Amino acid sequence: MTAIHILGFGAYTPERRMSNDELTRLVDTSDEWIVSRSGIRARHVLADGEQNSDAGTKAALQALEHANISPESITHVLTATCTPDYLCCPSTACIISSNLGIHGEMAFDISAACSGFIYGLDLAKGILSHSPDANILLVATEALTRRINWQDRGTSVLFGDGAGAMILGAGSSTGKAQLIDSKCRADGAQHLLLTVGGGSNHRYEPGDAVQPDFYIQMQGREVFKVAVRSLTAICREILSRNELEVGDIDLFIPHQANLRIIEAVGSRLAMPHDRIFVNVDEHGNTSAASIPLALREAWELGRIQPGMKVLLSTFGGGFTWGAALLQF
Ligand code: UT7
Numbered sequence: 001m002t003a004i005h006i007l008g009f010g011a012y013t014p015e016r017r018m019s020n021d022e023l024t025r026l027v028d029t030s031d032e033w034i035v036s037r038s039g040i041r042a043r044h045v046l047a048d049g050e051q052n053s054d055a056g057t058k059a060a061l062q063a064l065e066h067a068n069i070s071p072e073s074i075t076h077v078l079t080a081t082c083t084p085d086y087l088c089c090p091s092t093a094c095i096i097s098s099n100l101g102i103h104g105e106m107a108f109d110i111s112a113a114c115s116g117f118i119y120g121l122d123l124a125k126g127i128l129s130h131s132p133d134a135n136i137l138l139v140a141t142e143a144l145t146r147r148i149n150w151q152d153r154g155t156s157v158l159f160g161d162g163a164g165a166m167i168l169g170a171g172s173s174t175g176k177a178q179l180i181d182s183k184c185r186a187d188g189a190q191h192l193l194l195t196v197g198g199g200s201n202h203r204y205e206p207g208d209a210v211q212p213d214f215y216i217q218m219q220g221r222e223v224f225k226v227a228v229r230s231l232t233a234i235c236r237e238i239l240s241r242n243e244l245e246v247g248d249i250d251l252f253i254p255h256q257a258n259l260r261i262i263e264a265v266g267s268r269l270a271m272p273h274d275r276i277f278v279n280v281d282e283h284g285n286t287s288a289a290s291i292p293l294a295l296r297e298a299w300e301l302g303r304i305q306p307g308m309k310v311l312l313s314t315f316g317g318g319f320t321w322g323a324a325l326l327q328f
Contacts, residue, residue: 006176010064011163045145077097080112112318115314117291155220195217231254249275
């Protein structure tokens with residue numbers, strides 16, 4: 001089996017920070033409600049004129065520098081996002097390629113909501129298995145605040161903007177870590193529980209106002225239950241098929257959607273608190289970007305050291321979910 005190396009990873013957080021108190025001026029809510037229901041204290045928001053692809057490009061530049069690799073060496077650009085610059089085309093991956101001067105073999109977007117980054121890892125594994133000379137840039141970037149209806153207090157308090165990126169390759173190069181395994185799942189039966197629309201569902205004439213489904217819509221309570229169940233199950237599955245126990249995991253980086261979901265999954269897995277990485281308090285839910293953002297932050301904080309096994313897991317709209325195991 002081809003060894004998949006993680007050559008470098010990076011992240012980008014927009015400068016503008018919006019606290020819960022600031023949000024209370026836009027929507028009928030309170031810091032106390034948001035913190036107690038979600039653990040979120042702030043989120044970051046793209047500046048006017050700053051695009052989702054700009055955030056992804058900045059994360060990619062940091063990943064390229066970390067990998068010590070030039071953009072010219074990149075053969076594939078995969079971008080996980082549910083808030084692309086353009087809904088249909090060009091892909092955000094093509095815009096990021098252009099920003100970086102990459103003229104590779106493939107550039108395309110992955111639409112798997114919050115699971116896009118783990119889906120991207122699994123796809124990268126497939127590409128590298130049949131093209132071991134490829135150098136893959138996987139970017140996960142989101143501009144979710146551009147799809148927030150600020151009058152909807154059930155969703156507007158939860159999401160933020162951000163980006164993460166990773167460079168993957170195969171062959172003899174050692175890299176920072178190895179991707180030991182990844183596993184993805186999907187079940188569309190409940191796809192209407194979490195939507196971000198604006199697609200061809202509605203016929204628009206020039207000048208029409210957008211329909212309500214243009215914005216994030218979510219039945220939070222239902223999504224919560226499925227998220228806890230699916231995240232727990234996929235973690236158990238990937239551990240079992242690698243003959244690992246929870247105790248073998250040095251750091252668990254779950255999707256940062258809600259602290260209560262993270263705690264519920266942690267307790268079902270019997271994962272010690274000090275092995276679970278949390279940064280949802282500072283970023284809110286950044287969808288596909290959440291895991292690579294957390295990974296870079298954990299690494300910068302010294303929470304990841306050589307020799308460690310790191311478990312990633314995610315859940316998102318669709319529904320989609322997945323997990324990955326990294327060996328540092
Ligand atoms: O990336 C994966 C996708 N998303 C998620 O993982 C999110 C999953 N769901 C959740 O995280 C939680 O369901 C929420 C945080 C969205 C909501 O928490 P909840 O405990 O399920 O609250 P709820 O929706 O059942 O609402 C409880 C009450 C309601 O009032 P009443 O009917 O009890 O009087 C809501 O109207 O809280 C009210 N409420 C709010 N109050 C203040 C809902 N949103 C707010 C708000 N501020 N922002």
